[in-house]
Amino acid sequence: MVHIDRGPWREMVNHAQAAYPNECCGAMIGTIDGDNKTVSYALALDNVSAGSQRARYELRPEDLLRADKVARERKLDLIGIYHSHPDCGAYFSETDLKNSCPWYSFVVLSIQNGRFDHANSWLPNAEQTQAEKEELIWPES
Amino acid sequence: MARILIPTPLRQFAEKNDSVELTGTTVGEVLGALTSRFPDLKKHLYNDEGKLRSFVNVYLNDEDIRYIGKEASPVKEADTLSIVPSIAGGAHRG
Numbered sequence: 001m002v003h004i005d006r007g008p009w010r011e012m013v014n015h016a017q018a019a020y021p022n023e024c025c026g027a028m029i030g031t032i033d034g035d036n037k038t039v040s041y042a043l044a045l046d047n048v049s050a051g052s053q054r055a056r057y058e059l060r061p062e063d064l065l066r067a068d069k070v071a072r073e074r075k076l077d078l079i080g081i082y083h084s085h086p087d088c089g090a091y092f093s094e095t096d097l098k099n100s101c102p103w104y105s106f107v108v109l110s111i112q113n114g115r116f117d118h119a120n121s122w123l124p125n126a127e128q129t130q131a132e133k134e135e136l137i138w139p140e141s
Numbered sequence: 142m143a144r145i146l147i148p149t150p151l152r153q154f155a156e157k158n159d160s161v162e163l164t165g166t167t168v169g170e171v172l173g174a175l176t177s178r179f180p181d182l183k184k185h186l187y188n189d190e191g192k193l194r195s196f197v198n199v200y201l202n203d204e205d206i207r208y209i210g211k212e213a214s215p216v217k218e219a220d221t222l223s224i225v226p227s228i229a230g231g232a233h234r235g
Contacts, residue, residue, distance in 0.1 A: 055233035056230075062203075062225075064228065083231070085232040093230065097230075099230045101196045101226030
């Protein structure tokens with residue numbers, strides 16, 4: 001289960017809405033207790049995907065390294081990655097599955113006409129052949 | 142001994158360590174020492190051909206090893222290795 005605190009949730013939604021109609025991406029940092037993950041800090045990262053970013057995102061590994069350093073400095077954990085899907089659902093696409101890393105939770109925010117609509121969290125399997133939906137709780141959910 | 146930082150999701154395969162100190166004169170030797178000590182990590186880092194999985198990047202301090210000698214990159218005592226995945230995606234269904 002992924003629980004996102006009010007502060008980081010607001011930042012994630014604002015980031016996704018500001019990036020619309022493009023996709024945004026960022027890191028989720030917090031604590032992990034067994035299967036319970038609590039996001040207490042969101043770090044907006046650059047979408048560096050070449051070409052149109054309306055249906056694509058890519059993180060710089062250097063930025064992820066920086067996010068991991070931020071987490072370690074705060075004695076927290078890098079829990080996962082968030083990104084947005086403008087004008088479509090918060091599914092985990094074939095593109096997401098093929099290009100993700102099966103270690104982290106992936107939160108997808110659906111942005112419809114520039115406004116947040118819904119979100120899901122996904123856990124890709126080790127073979128990157130399918131992703132399992134995990135319970136996601138945010139302040140207004 | 143070089144220090145290698147373990148990403149959060151992989152710590153369960155490394156006796157919950159967030160970092161470990163390992164001996165080795167190259168990046169490849171240090172990674173080999175890591176997977177020898179924690180064999181369950183191997184399938185998460187390497188493919189069936191014994192190569193680093195496509196999404197796995199290794200940084201020697203702040204340098205991506207792909208640009209400084211790959212796994213043959215020399216490692217010094219005070220160096221830190223980081224395992225950083227490549228991540229991309231998007232709503233595009235193809």
